[in-house]
Amino acid sequence: MNNDTICAVSTAPGQGAIAVVRVSGQHAIAACNTIFKAKNNTRDVLSQRGQTVSFGNIINQKGETVDEVLLSVFRNPHSYTGEDSVEISCHGSAFIQQQILQLLIANGCRMAEPGEYTQRAFMNGKMDLSQAEAVADLIAAESAAAHKLAINQLKGGFSEELNRLRAELLDFTSLIELELDFSEEEVEFANRDQLNTLINHIELVTTKLINSFSVGNAVKNGIxxxxxxxxxxxxxxxxxxxxxxxxxxxxxxxxxxxxxxxxxxxxxxxxxxxxxxxxxxxxxxxxxxxxxxxxxxxxxxxxxxxxxxxxxxxxxxxxxxxxxxxxxxxxxxxxxxxxxxxxxxxxxxxxxxxxxxxxxxxxxxxxxxxxxxxxxxxxxxxxxxNIPEIDASDVIVTNARHYEALLKAQEAILRVIEGLNNNISGEFVSQDIREAIYYLGLITGGSITNDEILGNIFHKFCIGK
Missing domain, CATH: 3.40.50.300 (P-loop containing nucleotide triphosphate hydrolases)
Known part of the structure; x- marks a missing residue:
């Protein structure tokens, strides 16, 4: 992701009463300042405080009024993307929307790619990857059940559970690897009974999540x-x-x-x-x-x-x-x-x-x-x-990418259980634990470093989100 300032119409295509043009990036406020004139003429956009709204006109290069608008300023990090952001609420004419976009582009902005706003929110730590994907699910929700599942995932309950499991696994694998440094002294830092208990618990949790996919997929995509x-x-x-x-x-x-x-x-x-x-x-x-x-x-x-x-x-x-x-x-x-x-x-x-x-x-x-x-x-x-009643605390897998990562994580966890039962070397146990940590991290984005993978995920979003 680069440091360009991006712009796009965030409301649905077509003609409506109101449309919202979104601008985000380090020059967002300056670009909007060039094309906006407040009605009271007492301040410009550069001096406008974050989380405030101004009423005024969008002005073109000839000084002509394009539209009367409301302009909302969000200063970093208190915005959706974590960057300086501006939202321009204009009338819903397609001509007006295009005129505003052209003025923004003439002042250094570029058109946003599909999902680029949410990708920036992810990259700037405003949400993890599973929450970012929940944004797309929320937009696409066509039933009460699908809406509730997307809201639950957006709140971060799924991420919290996975991050807690990853942290516990990481603690244990660190202790096992510390033992390897003192292998000649035959010391044990990682309590094998506690590790057995933890691994069996994680296996139960991953099994429950994997089994929930049939319900989640039916709710999300329809039966x-x-x-x-x-x-x-x-x-x-x-x-x-x-x-x-x-x-x-x-x-x-x-x-x-x-x-x-x-x-x-x-x-x-x-x-x-x-x-x-x-x-x-x-x-x-x-x-x-x-x-x-x-x-x-x-x-x-x-x-x-x-x-x-x-x-x-x-x-x-x-x-x-x-x-x-x-x-x-x-x-x-x-x-x-x-x-x-x-x-x-x-x-x-x-x-x-x-x-x-x-x-x-x-x-x-x-x-x-x-x-x-x-x-x-x-x-x-x-x-x-047979769709169960979905509670606010329920964690149900709806995403095929998450399902696949959980299957891989469970395979690694089952190898850990087998290794502990057969008293195999801590080196191999540690490797399997790290593999489980990696696949759990793929869900929240903690293990993803490939820009191509991220691009593929966010490319499925609509432009403006």
């Missing part, structure tokens, strides 16, 4: 739900009902859906990724066959499968399909959908409810066309998601 069934059973109608919009084409013609359609919806604070798939049937149509192949691929990826049954078809047909789909979705959570109940007789309903294959599975009787039974399906999905 994939595959809607499957034969042609014309109402899969696309069900998707449209779930989304409350005409997203998928509905037709009486068999094989209308030939590719997968994915959309996101949130129920009860849980985000679901619904996947409408091609109808399963024997066909000679090459394109439709490719769609059916993708159906089974999406079933493999899904956490929950919604097999849709057309209640107007014969009991024999329904039983055969239900039995087949149970075999093909082994290990998946299923919620059977008995659709078109608006055309269902009581006799047929009783017969379907008595089918063994349906009696052993969660089952919802509904009419996707008219919305009957829809609320029960929502509740069944929330139950199947």
């Amino acid at each position: 994939p739900v595959a809607i499957v069934g034969e042609t014309n059973v109402g899969k696309s109608t069900l998707l449209n009902r779930l989304l409350n919009e005409e997203r998928a084409i509905v037709s009486d013609i068999h094989g209308t859906t030939r590719d997968t359609i994915e959309e996101v919806m949130t129920f009860g604070g849980v985000q679901f990724r619904f996947i409408d798939t091609a109808g399963i049937r024997d066909t000679r149509d090459k394109i439709e066959s490719l769609g059916i192949e993708r159906t089974f691929h999406k079933i493999d990826q899904a956490t929950i499968v919604l097999p849709v049954l057309d209640s107007t078809r014969s009991i024999t047909e329904l039983t055969q399909f239900a039995t087949d789909i149970v075999e093909k979705t082994s290990g998946k959570q299923r919620i059977f959908i008995v659709n078109k109940i608006d055309s269902l007789t009581e006799e047929k309903r009783t017969a379907l409810q008595a089918l063994p294959v349906l009696m052993n599975e969660p089952c919802c009787f509904l009419s996707a066309k008219f919305g009957q039974g829809y609320e029960k399906l929502q509740q069944a999905l929330i139950t199947a998601a």
